[in-house]
Amino acid sequence: MKALVITPTYNEKENIERLVGAVLRQSDSIELLIIDDNSPDGTGVIVEGLMQSEPRLHIIKRAGKMGLGSAYVAGFKYALGKDYDFIMEMDADFSHNPDDIPRLLEAAQENDLVIGSRYCCGINIINWPIERLLISYFASKYVRIITGMPIKDPTGGFKCFRRKVLEAIDLDNIHSEGYSFQIEMNYKAWLKQFRLKEISIVFTERVDGHSKMSKKIVYEAAWMVWKLRLMALLKAL
Ligand SMILES: Nc1nc2c(ncn2[C@@H]2O[C@H](COP(=O)(O)OP(=O)(O)O)[C@@H](O)[C@H]2O)c(=O)[nH]1
Ligand SMILES: [Mg+2]
Known part of the structure; x- marks a missing residue:
């Protein structure tokens, strides 16, 4: 059983080295792929340095900041070109706790898609301003009502x-970024x-570095759910 953790990075120099260690120590059957968008702070250079002594660490370098969705699509294609059985998404800023990786993998033995959820047992978010928490929490409810999908945390990224x-999803037909x-x-x-x-899972707001999420990404998600619903009705998905 081989697993690949995919982590997109943009300016994560404060977190990246510690993150690499925290992921790879979970198990020898876990590898880590960083998708770095030419971070001006040199995150990609740090990863390349670590790769010299760590065969389970990989990188895809892209020319510039192109967003989270296309970064993951590039990572998924990389994974499908190799022999990984499980493919994970995780942020670089320790909002997702690498020590939760084994729990996700264990749940994936009996399921096809495991979602680390902030909202499935109360609200497990540490250090978010109340506005951000309310937007995220009600956005999750909104997504659930419009799509009918029974998921309490549809925007989570762990x-x-x-x-x-x-393999079953047409990756060339995924054009959304961020939450959507x-x-x-x-x-x-x-x-x-x-x-x-x-x-x-418990989501802890980052301590080091800065968030790259923007209002635009929230608005993108707001209309994308309608588009998804409509396309499903037209059987176009
Ligand atoms: N490669 C790549 N990574 C990104 C981009 N935007 C954000 N990230 C990474 O995606 C993860 C989540 O981003 P973050 O800014 O923490 O979002 P937030 O947790 O919603 O505030 C982090 O590891 C970021 O470094 C991007 O455009 N390209
Ligand atoms: Mg974050």
């Missing part, structure tokens, strides 16, 4: 896909009747 899920990318992947997996499972 997940584990079984290989066959990514997460919704779109979940929705497509759900429509294809894969087994989805949420497990509870």
